[in-house]
Amino acid sequence: MKIEHFVSKVDHIGVLLLNQQKKILFQNKLAKQYTYYLGTILDSVISEDNSFCILDYPAEISTFNYNQYIVVCVNPRDDFVRLSKEKETLQELRQELNEVINSSFDGIVISDERGTIIHQNPSYEKITGLSSEELIGRSLKELEDEKVIDESSSLKALRDNKEITIIQKINTGASVLISAVPIRNKNGNIKKVVNNVRDLSELNMLETEIKNLKKKNQAIHEELELLKHQKSPEDSIIAHSEGMQEVLNRALRVAHIDSSVIVQGPSGVGKEKIVELIHKNSIRSEKPLIKVNCGAIPEALLESELFGYISGAFTGASQKGKAGLFEAANKGTILLDEIGEMNKDLQVKLLRVIQEREITRVGDTRPIPIDVRIIAATHRNLAEMVEIGTFRNDLYYRLNVIPIHIPPLKNRKKDIIPLVYHFLKDIKAKYAIERKFSEDVLQSFRNYDWPGNVRELQNLVERVAVMSTEPEVEMKDVQKELQININPTKPTISLEEVKSLKEQIENHEAAIIEDMVGKYPSIRKAATALSVDQSTLVRKMKKYGIEKH
Numbered sequence: 001m002k003i004e005h006f007v008s009k010v011d012h013i014g015v016l017l018l019n020q021q022k023k024i025l026f027q028n029k030l031a032k033q034y035t036y037y038l039g040t041i042l043d044s045v046i047s048e049d050n051s052f053c054i055l056d057y058p059a060e061i062s063t064f065n066y067n068q069y070i071v072v073c074v075n076p077r078d079d080f081v082r083l084s085k086e087k088e089t090l091q092e093l094r095q096e097l098n099e100v101i102n103s104s105f106d107g108i109v110i111s112d113e114r115g116t117i118i119h120q121n122p123s124y125e126k127i128t129g130l131s132s133e134e135l136i137g138r139s140l141k142e143l144e145d146e147k148v149i150d151e152s153s154s155l156k157a158l159r160d161n162k163e164i165t166i167i168q169k170i171n172t173g174a175s176v177l178i179s180a181v182p183i184r185n186k187n188g189n190i191k192k193v194v195n196n197v198r199d200l201s202e203l204n205m206l207e208t209e210i211k212n213l214k215k216k217n218q219a220i221h222e223e224l225e226l227l228k229h230q231k232s233p234e235d236s237i238i239a240h241s242e243g244m245q246e247v248l249n250r251a252l253r254v255a256h257i258d259s260s261v262i263v264q265g266p267s268g269v270g271k272e273k274i275v276e277l278i279h280k281n282s283i284r285s286e287k288p289l290i291k292v293n294c295g296a297i298p299e300a301l302l303e304s305e306l307f308g309y310i311s312g313a314f315t316g317a318s319q320k321g322k323a324g325l326f327e328a329a330n331k332g333t334i335l336l337d338e339i340g341e342m343n344k345d346l347q348v349k350l351l352r353v354i355q356e357r358e359i360t361r362v363g364d365t366r367p368i369p370i371d372v373r374i375i376a377a378t379h380r381n382l383a384e385m386v387e388i389g390t391f392r393n394d395l396y397y398r399l400n401v402i403p404i405h406i407p408p409l410k411n412r413k414k415d416i417i418p419l420v421y422h423f424l425k426d427i428k429a430k431y432a433i434e435r436k437f438s439e440d441v442l443q444s445f446r447n448y449d450w451p452g453n454v455r456e457l458q459n460l461v462e463r464v465a466v467m468s469t470e471p472e473v474e475m476k477d478v479q480k481e482l483q484i485n486i487n488p489t490k491p492t493i494s495l496e497e498v499k500s501l502k503e504q505i506e507n508h509e510a511a512i513i514e515d516m517v518g519k520y521p522s523i524r525k526a527a528t529a530l531s532v533d534q535s536t537l538v539r540k541m542k543k544y545g546i547e548k549h
């Protein structure tokens with residue numbers, strides 16, 4: 001019987017007959033089944049240890065020489081069926097995994113342990129513009145050298161032997177956030193690196209969107225704060241104009257930051273009110289807010305008022321000594337109102353307090369630590385005072401960390417009528433008097449410039465409402481009370497009467513001052529009624545030659 005015939009009869013193992021050049025001459029059915037992709041030369045089948053099998057199935061291989069043939073016996077292992085099933089399952093799993101990777105929204109690119117790209121998903125191409133044809137099988141080192149990418153995350157992860165995240169620039173213009181995660185074998189050696197790739201331009205867009213949302217959130221929060229604040233009648237602040245809303249937003253923002261603030265704006269504009277708001281919304285709100293009017297306390301006394309003194313510090317000083325206003329404000333806030341009136345010696349001392357966070361009582365040498373937030377207020381232009389040298393530069397910059405400027409009432413007309421209603425409500429609560437203003441009166445208020453700002457408006461509303469006997473206040477009642485020419489319409493002047501504007505204003509001013517000084521028992525009271533400083537009124541009386549009788 002020919003050997004081929006004999007071999008074809010063998011049906012429990014695969015048998016192949018090769019010539020000495022290892023070319024297949026004959027194989028039985030089973031061998032064909034196992035070796036479905038056999039070439040003609042089978043070097044690997046008969047490698048020295050017989051352990052390597054070119055077949056797809058696990059099998060034991062034995063070879064021997066018979067006459068001129070090399071006989072190769074392929075004996076499938078017992079667990080052949082189980083293993084082949086597992087292999088099938090593995091193939092399915094691999095396919096599923098590929099599907100998952102390929103459907104990921106994030107770009108995924110996988111390299112082997114030598115830094116060669118072995119897989120990439122469609123999102124990677126979408127994000128970077130690099131196709132799989134260009135990349136699969138390419139060495140990342142080469143891609144770095146060719147400047148296709150500026151730095152390879154896989155190579156870095158292989159070098160550093162750990163997970164890393166970098167921003168990678170690609171020559172297509174894309175910029176990506178890429179995280180490389182090493183996959184290790186059971187010995188802990190890296191066998192693959194999986195890179196997760198995110199489009200930075202998309203992340204930037206999301207970041208901008210988040211920032212915008214945060215801004216909106218902040219605005220809503222501030223508005224809520226505002227509404228919360230306006231609910232309590234005793235401290236509500238009217239802010240219908242853009243200017244005043246900006247002031248309020250700024251004040252609420254700085255309230256939470258423990259830095260120095262300067263509130264500037266003309267007299268009667270609401271500076272003190274804003275300071276109260278800041279204090280109330282700060283972490284110091286449970287502690288005192290001490291208000292000091294630096295312009296109202298005589299210069300010689302201001303230092304001891306602020307810093308206190310020890311016994312016998314000066315003639316007339318109390319025997320026991322006295323704590324100053326800074327000590328009284330400890331842990332709280334101190335408002336230094338009319339800071340522009342403070343003399344330069346005291347400015348130096350105040351600067352030291354801010355820098356050292358301690359005060360020294362007059363007559364003493366021992367410093368006392370203090371924790372006080374300083375808020376300054378002034379109607380003066382401090383920057384100008386610094387320029388002409390009447391206010392210290394260094395103190396100005398220390399105080400002026402956050403400036404808040406309140407515009408005069410004439411520049412925020414939208415606030416006038418709401419303020420009128422607000423004050424009428426106050427009057428009703430305080431005196432149980434309910435008044436309305438005629439449309440004429442309201443219009444005249446809108447037209448007037450309010451040099452004394454909100455305080456002037458408040459005084460006027462209160463006086464007119466209290467003095468009027470009718471529920472609706474008419475224009476004549478306002479004029480009777482004030483003798484101020486505030487007209488519902490703009491004043492018309494005949495051509496013969498035309499004088500320079502300055503002259504006309506001065507004439508009016510002189511008439512008003514004369515009238516008020518005559519009406520009130522003291523200059524101080526007249527000044528209060530006119531909402532000006534007493535010193536201003538005295539100066540103007542001198543200018544117009546008016547005397548108090």
Ligand SMILES: Nc1ncnc2c1ncn2[C@@H]1O[C@H](COP(=O)(O)OP(=O)(O)OP(=O)(O)O)[C@@H](O)[C@H]1O
Binds near residue numbers: 265
């Ligand atoms: N926006 C406002 N809403 C309600 N009341 C206000 C507002 N602004 C000011 N007022 C009231 O006007 C009066 C004057 O305000 P405030 O004393 O705060 O002004 P000021 O700028 O500190 O004045 P000065 O420069 O003379 O110290 C106060 O009675 C205050 O309650």
